[in-house]
């Protein structure tokens with residue numbers, strides 16, 4: 001079976017991979033896709049095969065994980081996607097809920113197949129036999145929902161060693177953190193770089209995501225021409241306050257569970273040097289930034305010398321925004337502790353200022369308010385409303401954070417916070433340019449405002 005599948009993948013993947021939402025290399029053509037390992041997980045019907053593929057893009061090489069399925073009688077939507085030289089039809093198996101049952105059952109049974117091992121947490125029993133349907137929301141990986149109980153994230157682009165998302169969830173669970181979904185199991189690869197292949201968590205079936213809630217609130221305000229944010233039914237400030245408190249609680253738990261220490265001489269300088277470098281490299285790709293370059297560099301420089309601000313460095317979320325928080329009936333939950341997808345794992349696991357996450361969330365309030373104006377004719381009234389919503393919710397978030405954080409009010413570190421916000425906005429310029437060029441104006445406008 002192996003040879004024909006290897007050949008089929010090598011032929012098909014260079015054109016197929018860039019069509020997948022989770023493929024993170026759309027900025028360059030795929031020169032070559034080399035299947036480096038193919039393992040049969042299940043010989044039953046549906047058959048399930050695990051493949052590791054090295055994707056070559058000029059001098060960049062990344063390893064991606066794929067699952068292939070095959071059935072004697074495939075349903076129409078899975079039929080004839082790829083055919084190997086022996087005439088076997090294969091398809092992307094995460095689209096086949098029945099094939100995905102294998103992964104849950106293997107975690108429940110703590111099985112292994114060659115170097116791939118399936119685990120469940122010690123204190124956990126898993127229901128078996130559930131079908132796994134793929135989440136349809138925008139995401140960088142592929143998640144499967146089993147019944148109303150579990151969600152399994154299959155990491156697509158693999159990195160060496162334990163995945164930060166799994167590592168941080170387990171650490172937070174060990175100290176009883178109330179603002180995460182419980183980690184339930186994982187899939188490991190014990191070969192080579194020993195990447196984590198998947199992470200199983202409690203599925204929060206009743207949850208609404210923060211981005212959907214916040215943008216609904218902005219829409220309400222925009223629709224009520226005569227009312228202020230605090231008078232509109234969909235006011236978000238109470239939620240923003242609770243969210244601030246939840247983020248501060250998670251930071252305190254992270255500090256307890258993992259390292260937290262005073263910032264050492266030179267570390268802030270290194271962080272500021274990295275901000276300057278990021279700005280220069282993003283500017284090379286987005287010339288619109290040029291007009292603001294001087295002002296932004298200046299804000300970064302002002303943050304030098306604020307190391308004695310008293311805020312220790314620690315593990316942080318790393319890419320916190322309203323799409324990474326879920327509101328359940330019990331409160332806010334933070335998800336996806338992987339950090340910025342493009343950053344190296346060593347950087348994502350390094351201790352950093354918790355103010356980075358605060359800055360990320362402050363940016364997100366700005367986004368939520370301004371995305372409704374994208375593509376609309378200029379309307380001064382709506383722009384004022386967007387600004388009113390942003391200020392109100394940013395303040396509420398900081399108030400909630402300050403009430404719980406041992407580090408106090410983030411606004412007391414205004415110079416550093418401003419630099420961190422600008423750094424995040426510069427990152428967003430690159431992100432929007434590569435992913436949603438229509439939204440590029442949102443971070444560009446913010447940069448002009450913050451730096452002025």
Ligand SMILES: Nc1ncnc2c1ncn2[C@@H]1O[C@H](COP(=O)(O)OP(=O)(O)O)[C@@H](O)[C@H]1O
Nearest residue numbers: 135137139140141151181201202203204335336
């Ligand atoms: N524990 C959970 N319960 C309910 N929904 C979840 C849970 N974890 C993630 N999700 C949903 O799945 C989506 C993708 O999850 P995320 O961890 O952000 O994936 P990615 O790293 O691929 O971006 C989220 O936007 C959220 O809607």
Ligand SMILES: O=P(O)(O)O[C@H]1O[C@H](CO)[C@@H](O[C@H]2O[C@H](CO)[C@@H](O)[C@H](O)[C@H]2O)[C@H](O)[C@H]1O
Nearest residue numbers: 140319321322323340341360363364367428431
């Ligand atoms: O969710 P991911 O980990 O994939 O994060 C990436 O994509 C985000 C968008 O989906 C992006 O976030 C930016 O857009 C959000 C609205 O869609 C906004 O709330 C954030 O503030 C803004 O940064 C994120 O930056 C990127 O890493």
